[in-house]
Amino acid sequence: MESVNIPEEAQDVIERLLKLAHLIEMSDHTAGKIVTTTSFSNLPKVMSILQDVDIDKGLRLIPGLKGYRISVWSRTATISYDPAILLPRFWEQFFQIRRNPSMEKNVRENFRALFVNRSC
Numbered sequence: 001m002e003s004v005n006i007p008e009e010a011q012d013v014i015e016r017l018l019k020l021a022h023l024i025e026m027s028d029h030t031a032g033k034i035v036t037t038t039s040f041s042n043l044p045k046v047m048s049i050l051q052d053v054d055i056d057k058g059l060r061l062i063p064g065l066k067g068y069r070i071s072v073w074s075r076t077a078t079i080s081y082d083p084a085i086l087l088p089r090f091w092e093q094f095f096q097i098r099r100n101p102s103m104e105k106n107v108r109e110n111f112r113a114l115f116v117n118r119s120c
Helices: 008-021 043-050 055-061 088-096 103-117
Strands: 025-030 033-037 065-071 076-081
Touching: 008 043, 008 055, 008 088, 008 103, 025 088, 055 065, 088 103
Parallel strands: none
Antiparallel strands: 025 033, 033 076, 065 076
C-alpha cells in the first residue's frame, strides 16, 4: 500500500475504533447512519478506550465520518457517515472484527486507504 501521512490524532482514533470493534455490535444500519450497541459487561472497557482522547478532533480528520452521538445510558453510539466515501462493505468488514479478529488488518488498511483515494 502507498505510504501516506495520516494525522496523529486520526491514527489514534482509528486504533481506538479498531479496539472498539471487538466490543460493539451493529444494531441498525441505513446508508449514512449506523447504530451500535455494547453489553453492560463491555461498557467499562468501551469507556476506557474512549478515555483521554479528543474524539471530535480525530473523527473530523477521517474522510467520510460526519459525526457521532454516544448514549452511555442506552449503551449505544450512532455514527453518521458519507456512504459515497465509506461504502457499506467497509462497515460490514468493520463489524466482522468481533467474530473474526483477523479482519482487523484489512479494516486498518481500508481506513488508511481513505487518506489515499477517499473511497473505501
